Amino acid sequence: xxxxxxxxxxxxxxxxxxxxxxxxxxxxxxxKLTLLSEVIGRHDPDVVALQEVGGAExxxxxxxxxxxxxxxxxxxxxxDGRGIRVACxxxxxPDDRQDFADFPAGAVFSMGAGTPVTRMGRGALKVRxxxxxxxxxxxxxxxxxxxLSFPRPWGTSFTPRNEQERxxxxxxxxxxxxxxxxxxxxxxxxxxxxxxxxxxxLLGDMNDVPEAQTSLILTGPPGSEIGTLGxxxxxxxxxxxxxxxxxxxPEGQNFSRVHHGVGELLDQILASDTLLPIEANGDRRLPxxxxxxxxxxxxxxxxxxxxxxxxxVAPDHAxxxxxxxx
Numbered sequence: 001x002x003x004x005x006x007x008x009x010x011x012x013x014x015x016x017x018x019x020x021x022x023x024x025x026x027x028x029x030x031x032k033l034t035l036l037s038e039v040i041g042r043h044d045p046d047v048v049a050l051q052e053v054g055g056a057e058x059x060x061x062x063x064x065x066x067x068x069x070x071x072x073x074x075x076x077x078x079x080d081g082r083g084i085r086v087a088c089x090x091x092x093x094p095d096d097r098q099d100f101a102d103f104p105a106g107a108v109f110s111m112g113a114g115t116p117v118t119r120m121g122r123g124a125l126k127v128r129x130x131x132x133x134x135x136x137x138x139x140x141x142x143x144x145x146x147x148l149s150f151p152r153p154w155g156t157s158f159t160p161r162n163e164q165e166r167x168x169x170x171x172x173x174x175x176x177x178x179x180x181x182x183x184x185x186x187x188x189x190x191x192x193x194x195x196x197x198x199x200x201x202l203l204g205d206m207n208d209v210p211e212a213q214t215s216l217i218l219t220g221p222p223g224s225e226i227g228t229l230g231x232x233x234x235x236x237x238x239x240x241x242x243x244x245x246x247x248x249x250p251e252g253q254n255f256s257r258v259h260h261g262v263g264e265l266l267d268q269i270l271a272s273d274t275l276l277p278i279e280a281n282g283d284r285r286l287p288x289x290x291x292x293x294x295x296x297x298x299x300x301x302x303x304x305x306x307x308x309x310x311x312x313v314a315p316d317h318a319x320x321x322x323x324x325x326x
Contacts, residue, residue, distance in 0.1 A: 001325045001326065002131055002132040002134065002325075002326055003323055003324070003325055003326075004046055004131055004134070004136055004323070004324045004325075004326045005043070005044065005045040005046050005047075005321060005322070005323040005324075006045055006046065006047050006048075006049065006138060006201055006203060006269065006321070006322055006324075007040065007043055007045040007047075007048045007049065007319050007320065007321045008048075008049045008050075008051075008140065008203040008204055008205070008267050008268075008269060008319065008320050009036075009039075009040075009048065009049070009050055009051070009267070009315070009317065009318075009319035009320070010050075010051040010052050010142070010205045010266075010267060010315060010316075010317035011032075011036060011050055011051070011052055011053065011315050011317075012052050012309070012312075012315035012316050012317065013052055013054070013084070014032070014036075014050070014052060014053050014054055014058045014059075014062070015054035015055075015058055015083070016029075016054065016055075016057040016058045016061060017029050024311075028311060028313055031313045032313050032314075033061055033062055033065040034065060035295075035296065035313055035314060036062055036065070036315075037062065037065035037066045037067075039292065039295045039319060040066060040070075040089075040319075041066065041069065043292070043319065043321050045321060046090065046091050046092060046129070046131060047088055047089070047090045047091075047092070047127070047129060047136075047138050048070065048088065048089040048090070049086065049087075049088055049138060049140035049203050049204060050086065050087045050088070050089065050140070051084075051086050051122075051140070051142040051204055051205045052084045052142070052205075052315075053075065053084065053085050053086070053087040054083050054084055054085075055075065055079070055083060055085065056073070056075050059073050059075055059087050059089070060073065062089070063089065066089070069091065070089040070090060070091055071091070072088075072089070072090040072091070072092065072093050072094060073087065073088070073089055073090075074087060074088045074090070074094055074097055074125060074127050075087045075125075076099055076122070076123045076124070076125040077099045077123060078099060078101040078119075078120070078122065078123025079122065079123075080121045080122045081121075084122065084142075085122065085123070086122060086123070086124065086125050086140045086141065086142050086204060087125070087140075088125060088127050088138065088140060090127065090129055092129035092130065092131055093129070094127040094128060094129055095128045095129065095130055095135065096127070096128040097125065097126065097127050097128075098125075098126040099123055099124070099125055099126075100120075100123060100124055100126075100183070100187055101119040101120045101122075101123035101124070102118060102119045102120075102183075103117075103118055103119055103120070103179055103182075103183050104182070104183060104186050117176060117179070120143075120179075120180045120183060121144055121176065121180070122141075122142045124139060124140065124141040124183075124184055124187070124204075125139070125140050126138065126139040126140075126187075126191075131326070134199070134326045135197075135199065136199045136200075136201065136275075136326065137191060137198060137199065137200045137201070138201050138203070139184070139187075139188065139200065139201070139202045139203070139204075140203055140204045141180070141184050141202070141203075141204040141205075141206070142204055142205045142207075143177050143180045143181060143184075143204070143205065143206050143207045143208075143214065144173055144176040144177035144180055144207060145173070145207050146173070146177075146207050146208065147304060147306065148160070148166065148169050148170055148173060148304070149169075150165060150169060158304050158305050158306070158307075159304075174214070177207060177208065177214045178213070178214050178217065181206075181214045181215070181217040181218055182217055184202070184218060185217050185218050185242075188200060188202055188218075188242060188272075189240060192239060192240060192242075192272045192273075192274075193239055193240045194239060195239070196239060196274060197274070198272065198274060199271075199272060199274045199275050199326065200242070200271070200272040200274075200275075201269065201270070201271050201272075201275065201322075201324075202218065202242060202269075202270040202271075203267075203268065203269040203270065203320075203322075204267070204268070205266055205267050205317065206218070206266060206267070206268045207266055208266065209264050209265055209266065210244050210246040210265060210268060215244070215268065218242060218244075218270060219241075219242050219243070219244050219270060220237075220240075220241070220242070221237040221240060221241065223235070223237065224237065224238070224241065225243065225244065225247070226243055226244070226245070226246075226247040226248060226286075227247045231284065232278065232282060232283050232284055234278060238273040239273060241272065241273045242270040242271065242272060243270060243271050243272075243273070243276055244268060244269075244270050245268075245269045245270065245271060245287060245289045245322055246265055246268060246289075248286060248287065248288075248289040249265075249289050249290060249291060250290065253290065253291050253293050254291065255291060255293065255318075256291050256293070256317050256318045256319075256320055257299065257302065257316055257317050257318070258299045258300065258301040258302065259301065259302055259303075260301060260302075260303065261301050263293075263299075265291070265320075266317065267291070267317055267318070267319075267320045268320070269289065269320055269322045271287070271322075271324070275287070275324050275326065285325060287322045287323055287324040287325075288322065288323045289320070289321070289322045289323075290320070290321055291318045291319070291320045291321075292318050292319050292320075292321065293318045295314070295318055295319060296313075296314035299316070299317075299318055300312070300314075300316065302316050
């Protein structure tokens with residue numbers, strides 16, 4: 001029974017440098033590539049799902065740092081306004097890829113001033129790979145950030161003018177993240193409902209914790225979550241189920257970012273019923289899941305101002321890794 005390992009990692013603004021970059025910037029970029037490649041190499045996943053990649057060029061630089069271990073690179077066709085995308089590195093050649101960003105028909109809302117929103121801020125990417133004759137679909141996403149930004153005549157501020165502005169912008173951000181979660185869940189449904197051959201792993205930066213309502217849109221139907229009495233009991237909802245693997249993570253390491261001193265699991269992995277089959281003893285086969293919170297001697301706590309991290313080598317998110325027996 002082959003093992004299949006996936007990693008999801010928000011690598012925080014992995015952009016290739018401009019030609020006129022300073023020596024200090026070049027040193028930071030080189031150190032970051034070295035760190036990323038060392039951590040990925042240590043965990044040795046079959047597929048690495050990445051968020052905050054600034055296009056094909058820095059992804060190629062990371063491939064080079066990995067010394068050919070991940071020859072297959074796939075980059076989303078749909079970046080956000082800053083140019084960041086989701087991407088995948090794989091040891092295995094993709095059999096298929098799908099990109100999507102558009103909301104389902106009729107799912108439109110306004111971000112204020114009558115501006116319609118009809119698609120995800122950052123497109124999602126699904127690749128299918130085959131290991132020892134077993135096909136696995138890996139879908140990576142990066143949902144709308146909890147970080148709030150406020151437009152100003154001179155650019156962007158991360159501090160609201162008043163509580164009314166903060167509440168309005170926070171509400172709109174939540175609406176967008178929810179619409180993106182619905183879009184991803186519907187696409188997942190199309191793959192797994194009524195299909196016991198599809199093994200789907202959904203992973204990425206969900207920008208909220210597993211208990212948040214936007215995350216709960218992705219899991220479900222409810223009633224058989226890991227750790228509940230219904231988990232090992234087959235039911236009619238199983239073929240549409242995406243199990244959050246968060247309950248399998250070791251206590252004290254079940255987070256992937258630290259915000260104002262509080263750990264939170266933003267980087268999540270969910271798996272379809274077909275990846276957690278019920279075995280002869282009546283129990284589901286469980287993957288091993290961990291968050292490498294010590295990949296760089298511990299995660300630094302972050303605030304609402306991302307500009308304070310411009311010179312940091314290590315990303316502000318930890319990589320989360322799951323190994324399945326397929």
